Amino acid sequence: MIKTDIIIIGAGPVGLFAVFEAGLMKLRCHLIDAIPQPGGQLSEIYPKKPIYDIPGYPSVLAGELVDKLMEQAAPFKPGFTLGERADSIEKQDDGSFIVTTSKGTQHHAPVVMIAGGLGSFEPRKPLISNIGDFEEKGVRYIVKDPDQFEGKDMVISGGGDSALDWAIYFAEKGSFVHLVHRSDRYRAHKDSVSRAQELAAAGKMKLHTFAEVKELNGDDDLTAVVIHTKAANTTVETELWFPLFGLSPKLGPIGDWGLDIEKNAIVVDTFDYQTNRPGVFAIGDVNTYPGKLKLILCGFHEATLAVQTAYKIINPDKKFTLKYTTVQGVQGFEDEQPKQTITS
Amino acid sequence: MSLDINITVIDREGKEHEFAVPTDMNLNLMEVCKGYDLPVAGICGGMAMCASCQVYILTEEHFGERNDDEQAMLDEAYHVKENSRLGCQISITAELNGLKVKIAPEEQ
Numbered sequence: 001m002i003k004t005d006i007i008i009i010g011a012g013p014v015g016l017f018a019v020f021e022a023g024l025m026k027l028r029c030h031l032i033d034a035i036p037q038p039g040g041q042l043s044e045i046y047p048k049k050p051i052y053d054i055p056g057y058p059s060v061l062a063g064e065l066v067d068k069l070m071e072q073a074a075p076f077k078p079g080f081t082l083g084e085r086a087d088s089i090e091k092q093d094d095g096s097f098i099v100t101t102s103k104g105t106q107h108h109a110p111v112v113m114i115a116g117g118l119g120s121f122e123p124r125k126p127l128i129s130n131i132g133d134f135e136e137k138g139v140r141y142i143v144k145d146p147d148q149f150e151g152k153d154m155v156i157s158g159g160g161d162s163a164l165d166w167a168i169y170f171a172e173k174g175s176f177v178h179l180v181h182r183s184d185r186y187r188a189h190k191d192s193v194s195r196a197q198e199l200a201a202a203g204k205m206k207l208h209t210f211a212e213v214k215e216l217n218g219d220d221d222l223t224a225v226v227i228h229t230k231a232a233n234t235t236v237e238t239e240l241w242f243p244l245f246g247l248s249p250k251l252g253p254i255g256d257w258g259l260d261i262e263k264n265a266i267v268v269d270t271f272d273y274q275t276n277r278p279g280v281f282a283i284g285d286v287n288t289y290p291g292k293l294k295l296i297l298c299g300f301h302e303a304t305l306a307v308q309t310a311y312k313i314i315n316p317d318k319k320f321t322l323k324y325t326t327v328q329g330v331q332g333f334e335d336e337q338p339k340q341t342i343t344s
Numbered sequence: 345m346s347l348d349i350n351i352t353v354i355d356r357e358g359k360e361h362e363f364a365v366p367t368d369m370n371l372n373l374m375e376v377c378k379g380y381d382l383p384v385a386g387i388c389g390g391m392a393m394c395a396s397c398q399v400y401i402l403t404e405e406h407f408g409e410r411n412d413d414e415q416a417m418l419d420e421a422y423h424v425k426e427n428s429r430l431g432c433q434i435s436i437t438a439e440l441n442g443l444k445v446k447i448a449p450e451e452q
Contacts, residue, residue, distance in 0.1 A: 045393050118387055124451060144375060159420055175354055183419035185412075245420050248394065249387060263381075 002079060004030040005314050006307070007099050007109045008088045009254070012040020014299030015115035016069040023076030023309045023332065024160065025320060029105055030079035032086045032099065033106055034120035035247070039066035044121055044247060053297060065296075075332025081105050085120045087253045095279060110280055111310040114266060115303070116286040118249035126157070126243045130216055139241050140220025148321030151175055154240035155225050157213050163244040164188035167281075168195050171204040178236055184209040208234075254286075262288050272309035279313055280341045281306040349441035354402075355382055356447055364424045367438050373399065373445070374431035374445035384447060390432035395421030398448035406443045410436065 001212060006022055008015045011033035018236035019029045039062075047063035054060055060068075067208045091097055096110045116179060119160055123141030124130060131139060143149070143166050156163050159181040165188070167179045179196060199205040208227055210321045215226035217235070226235045226310040251264055260267040261299050265288035273281050286298035292298075311320050348364040351373075355361065365376050374397035377384035385396035392413040397420060401407045407427060410418065416432045418424050428448065434440070 041388075046391060047390055049391060124422075159416065181414075181419070185416055185419065187416040187420065248396070 001098075002030055002081070002105070002107045004079060004107065004109045005076050006030075006113055006310055007032065007097070007107045008078075008110045008115055009033075009099070009318075010040060010115035010117055010284070010286070011080065011082070011274070012115060013042060013069055013282065013296050014117075015040070015113070015305050016066070017075050017190060017201050017300050018115060018283065018303035018318050019076055019078045020069075020305060021304045022104040022310065023073070024323075024325065024330070025307060027307065027311060027314060028078075028333065029110070030074070030081065032081045032084060032101060032107065034085040034102075034122070035063045036083040038080065038082070039063070040117050041065050041249075044066065051296070053295065055297060060238045075330055077333050077336055082108065085252060089279075089280070092243040093335065097279065110314050111281070112304060113310070114254060114255060114275075114280065114286055115284045115299070116251075116280040116282075117284060118286075119251040121247035121249050122252075123243075124212070124245040126245065126249050128214065130218060133204050134216050134218060134222045134241075136138070137220065138218065138239050139216070139243070141243060143242060143244075146170070149175070152240055154178070155180060155213065155236055155239060156242045156244060157181070157184040157226075158244040159183065159188065160246055160248075161188045161192065161244065163242075164196055166242065167205060168192060168242065171196075171199045178208060178214055178238070180203060180208040180211050182210065182212050186334035192237060194243045207309070213243070216241070233316055244322060252288075260284070264294075271305075274309060281310065302327040347372040347438075349436065349438060349443070350403070351376070351440065351442075352437075352444040353380075353382060353399075354446040356449060357425065365436050367436055368436060369436075371436045372432050373397070373436065373443075374398055376436060377431060377447070382447065383387050383450075384431060386432060388432075392417050392430055392433055395430065395448075396450070397425075398428055399434075399445040400448060401427045401429055402444040402446060403442060406440050422451050 005027040006029045008029050008031045011031040022029050030142040039214045042062035050059045052059055084103045086099050087102050098111050137283045153176040155178040155179045156167045167177045171177045190225050200207045211229045212225050213225045217224040224235050225241050227234045266282035268282050268287045270289045273283050275282050283302040285294045347368045348366055353361045374386045378386050387396045388394040415431045
């Protein structure tokens with residue numbers, strides 16, 4: 001069981017900044033995020049896009065802002081559970097909470113802060129009726145532990161960076177890759193597109209353009225996919241199909257946590273951004289209140305106010321006076337927090 | 345002289361919503377739909393990096409032209425038809441008076 005002061009759900013910009021603000025008050029944080037890297041939308045959707053409304057930065061790339069926030073939070077040694085979705089919350093007799101992820105990892109803390117943005121990012125699944133039958137039996141939406149697939153022939157669908165990068169990776173590792181895309185223009189980086197064309201010319205890859213995988217065959221495991229084009233349908237025998245169409249956010253299980261939800265967002269009190277469940281806060285794009293604006297800078301403000309009440313919950317007998325970092329500096333934590341203690 | 349234009353948006357249940365929309369506020373169609381609480385997610389905020397504001401243009405003369413980013417996104421989106429566009433890439437201008445669109449199905 002991972003123990004901390006504040007469990008933060010969502011490692012996007014607002015969750016990361018909450019680590020800093022909590023740290024100034026000597027509170028430790030642990031972040032949970034469904035995607036395997038921190039940064040939320042900024043890393044997942046638009047890392048190379050500039051943001052112009054962060055005070056003090058006339059322009060900053062989204063990915064760069066995430067790096068800076070990680071650096072700012074680093075002295076407070078946050079823990080991370082990445083690649084796992086926060087699935088359930090259970091209130092304990094002493095008022096604290098246990099949050100359990102999709103992989104069963106348990107986290108225990110007196111305060112939970114939901115900084116979940118638009119929700120957890122989940123793969124966009126192609127609309128093929130029997131696709132569910134082959135999930136993990138040949139159909140994979142995310143490439144995990146690529147070593148196991150090296151050298152195997154495969155079909156990859158998509159035209160973005162993820163599809164092209166993996167197609168190139170596996171073709172270079174000796175796999176024969178069918179790359180299937182609905183058009184002949186790719187969203188991926190130009191260099192990747194040229195590399196894929198070179199590999200195709202060298203006979204290590206076949207580029208199927210204006211094509212789409214529309215049928216899946218196999219008794220139990222996947223044995224073949226059928227690629228449709230205007231001209232013909234081609235059956236390609238394969239045990240592996242990676243449809244890599246990016247990820248899209250879903251509010252997901254948090255919607256069933258007994259929180260007041262309005263228009264897909266969690267209702268909070270603007271005094272401290274607490275939800276209807278005492279001890280559970282919602283900050284950033286995931287919350288709503290009269291006058292709400294979904295801006296990163298508003299989320300930073302919300303995080304700062306929320307940790308004040310969190311402090312009072314965690315330290316009911318202590319009084320805290322605001323100290324300026326300019327006067328005090330930033331005193332990080334010396335020791336790492338115990339990352340994971342398995343309880344029997 | 346009024347700067348408003350009339351547009352009609354058909355929601356996923358088939359209900360028609362008619363709006364008078366100002367042309368001098370630098371709005372796009374995704375923002376208009378969200379502003380009127382229609383079920384358009386606009387997840388990426390208008391960067392043509394998701395397809396959650398996909399609409400079908402029913403008045404052919406208003407189709408305009410897909411830009412490159414928009415086309416690339418639609419190449420990977422679902423439920424795409426010949427008259428699909430991303431609402432966030434349609435600027436509300438005087439030429440669009442009388443525009444009629446239907447919101448595309450949700451992806452999943």
